[in-house]
Amino acid sequence: MSEAESYDHLPMDWIGDWAGRRAALTPHRPAVYEADTGTRLTFAEVDDRASRVGAWLVDEADLGKGDPVCVICRNRLEAVDLYFACGKIGAVLAPLSYRLRPRELNELLERIQPRAFVYEDVFDDLVGELDMPASVEKRVRISDGGDSEFAALLDYPCRDVNTPLAQSDTFLYIHTGGTTGTPKVCIVPHRQMIWNALDMIVTSGNLMDQRVLITFPMFHVGGWNSFTPVFHAGGHAVITRQFDPGQVLEVIEQEGITSFGGVEAMLRFIAEHPRFPDTDISTVEGITSAGAPCSAEVMEPFYQRGVPVAQAYGLTEAGPSNFMYNGIDQDLDTIRAHNRSIGTSMIHCDFRILDQETRTPVARGEVGVLCMRSLHNFGGYLGQPDRTRKALLEDGWVDSGDLAVEDEHGNVRIVGRADNMFISGGENVSPEEVENVVLEHPRVAQACVVGMPDDRWGQVPVAAVVTDGEVGEDFTEDLRKHCRQSLASFKVPARVVVTDTIPVTGAGKIDRNTLRRQLED
Numbered sequence: 448m449s450e451a452e453s454y455d456h457l458p459m460d461w462i463g464d465w466a467g468r469r470a471a472l473t474p475h476r477p478a479v480y481e482a483d484t485g486t487r488l489t490f491a492e493v494d495d496r497a498s499r500v501g502a503w504l505v506d507e508a509d510l511g512k513g514d515p516v517c518v519i520c521r522n523r524l525e526a527v528d529l530y531f532a533c534g535k536i537g538a539v540l541a542p543l544s545y546r547l548r549p550r551e552l553n554e555l556l557e558r559i560q561p562r563a564f565v566y567e568d569v570f571d572d573l574v575g576e577l578d579m580p581a582s583v584e585k586r587v588r589i590s591d592g593g594d595s596e597f598a599a600l601l602d603y604p605c606r607d608v609n610t611p612l613a614q615s616d617t618f619l620y621i622h623t624g625g626t627t628g629t630p631k632v633c634i635v636p637h638r639q640m641i642w643n644a645l646d647m648i649v650t651s652g653n654l655m656d657q658r659v660l661i662t663f664p665m666f667h668v669g670g671w672n673s674f675t676p677v678f679h680a681g682g683h684a685v686i687t688r689q690f691d692p693g694q695v696l697e698v699i700e701q702e703g704i705t706s707f708g709g710v711e712a713m714l715r716f717i718a719e720h721p722r723f724p725d726t727d728i729s730t731v732e733g734i735t736s737a738g739a740p741c742s743a744e745v746m747e748p749f750y751q752r753g754v755p756v757a758q759a760y761g762l763t764e765a766g767p768s769n770f771m772y773n774g775i776d777q778d779l780d781t782i783r784a785h786n787r788s789i790g791t792s793m794i795h796c797d798f799r800i801l802d803q804e805t806r807t808p809v810a811r812g813e814v815g816v817l818c819m820r821s822l823h824n825f826g827g828y829l830g831q832p833d834r835t836r837k838a839l840l841e842d843g844w845v846d847s848g849d850l851a852v853e854d855e856h857g858n859v860r861i862v863g864r865a866d867n868m869f870i871s872g873g874e875n876v877s878p879e880e881v882e883n884v885v886l887e888h889p890r891v892a893q894a895c896v897v898g899m900p901d902d903r904w905g906q907v908p909v910a911a912v913v914t915d916g917e918v919g920e921d922f923t924e925d926l927r928k929h930c931r932q933s934l935a936s937f938k939v940p941a942r943v944v945v946t947d948t949i950p951v952t953g954a955g956k957i958d959r960n961t962l963r964r965q966l967e968d
Contacts, residue, residue: 455638458611462637463534463618465679467609470494473681481524482698483688484591488524490681496524496601497531501608503600505536508563508585512537512610515559515620519543519552519574519666520567521688525589525597526665527674529565534618534637537610538562541620541632544666546953549576556580558632558830559620565589565597614638620829621668623763631834633763634826635668640675642823643767646793647676650771651706654680658730660698660707661686667954669737672767673708692716696726703730708759710738710955711745718748728754735759735771739956740861740879742886742893743786755782760789760861764838765819765845769796770859787883788858796821799844800851803865814877816865817851818844850877867959869898869906871937878959881908881940884933888926890914895949896940897963910940911962913949 461468469478474491481487488496504510516538520526526542533540541559543552552573560582566574568590579586589597619635648654659677661684663669677684685702687694690709695717698704709717714736717723734749737759746756760770772790774782792798799808800815809815820843827835840846850863863879870876878896885894893913898906912926923943930939950961 455614458613460609460611462614462616462641463537463612464609465534465675466490466494466497466531467535469678469681476681477683478678479524479527480683480685480702482685482694482702483523486524493527493531495605496528497535498608499603499605500528500532500600501535502606503603504532504538504563505608506603510536510538510562512612513539513617514563515539515541515561516563516565517541517543517556517559517561518565519545519570520565520589521545521569522661522665522670522686523567523589523688524686525565525567527686528597528601530665530671534612535609537612537616539617539620542666544622544664544953545570545573546666549573549578553578555622555632563587568595612637614641615826617826619668619671621671621763622666631831632829633668634829635763636826639823639825640671642795642821643672644676644679646795646821646823647672647768648680649795650768650773650793651676652775654682657682657705658703659684660695660702660704662690662695662707662709662713663737664690668763668767669708672761690716692720693722696720696722696728699731700727705730705732706734707731708735708737711736711741712951712955714741714749714756715745718745723748728752733757733774737761737768738954740787740883743783744886744892746783746786750779750783753779755779756786757782758786758789760859762845762847762849764825765821765847766823769793769798769819769821772858785858788854788860791857791859792819793821796823798859800853800859811853811855814850814852814862817847817849817859817861819847820844850879869908871898871901871906871908872904874935874937876906876908876938878908881910881930881934881938884930885910885912885926885940887933888929890916890918890922891926893949895957895959895962897959897966899942899963899966901941904937907941908938909942909944909966911944911946911949911966913947914945918945 470490478490478493479488563585564583565587587596614637618637621633623631654677661673731754734756749756757772761768770789772788797820799818802815848865851859851861853859863877867878868875881896882894891912892915896908896910899909901907950958952958
């Protein structure tokens, strides 16, 4: 290696061969359990399947380094097979969300230009509506029956297909969620997943002894971000096809799950399920909330049963994981007291909170834009250099677009989105800041705040709330009085709408644009 070369660009045998290296170290340890079929695989069996699928992709589909493979399926073993097979041969895995509509998927397919397309039979109708690009030369259908075309890949002769790769080589194309327009496609290099796994392992403790339930869908980075660190460490991952709160509780009890993650809505569904009070969750050592801030009200049922819930934070562009409130050496009451915090950044991640206008660091206690820098930054947006330049700043910093504040102890709290801000009477209003106060009202279970047009102030905050039962005519004024105790007058909701549900995106995040349209109508 010359002095000019970087280890980031130096091909090495192990970089894409996680399945092979783990199998060499711990071949007989349990690796993955698929709850829906009862299938259990050791690390050696995971590697054998990946090698067979990889050999088929090379021999029959003529795929190699840099060739994209799109997949539409639920969380199942075939997705894991493709993940490790693509790693071995250097192909790029591009999972697509089955929650998207054909127009959105067609735009993603056109941008990605996959060489192969793999899909699950339950999405036959959706796939039938797609305009498949001419780049697709092989299509493979997954099913649980005897007609599964993917079975031929698993029966293919096994051989070593591992290709030396560099950390800078692309591993995944991951589309990010959003409420407007087509989702962006993030270029995820092997470096990003390697260093993120390392950061998760050293932050979370000994993952080798963990039995982790994967609740996030594998078409989002959250699914692979949950799966990869535990596999990398030699731990045991449990997957279910889709999120079902009843099944989650059943699997926790039967498999002795030690940890899992979820967005606020998932935790709410679990706690509200009829089986929750009687399910043995004593093996659960911790739950991580991610995707968006989680309310104390949703965490409380788990606290009451002795299970700590802590917030984590990250984004596809900078992580996928960057922050986690780590309460390993703290008691339950201390963790509960910090339940609004995402803690501090992981060991191998820098962060700064910058003024929105001057882009200079703000003092502790002041709100600014959170920026992060680490070896697990992404490689830009596919085919969108202008967007890449806006997200990737000088000296390797990634602009999260999230507003945050750091307290005197160094713990960080997310207070809103910079692009959700609206101006009321010349003053900036963060909807999330107002929501946090609204949610502190004892009768409010869920809340969403948006800026709505106003003749006098330009825009005013309007709150849509879900209550814990029927409320009287004085509820609106009581809620506004509650808000006035904590918020400047221009931040107090000018209007309160009681509703049965708050709209969310496919990623489980509040869908402000849909709510705004509903209020306008």
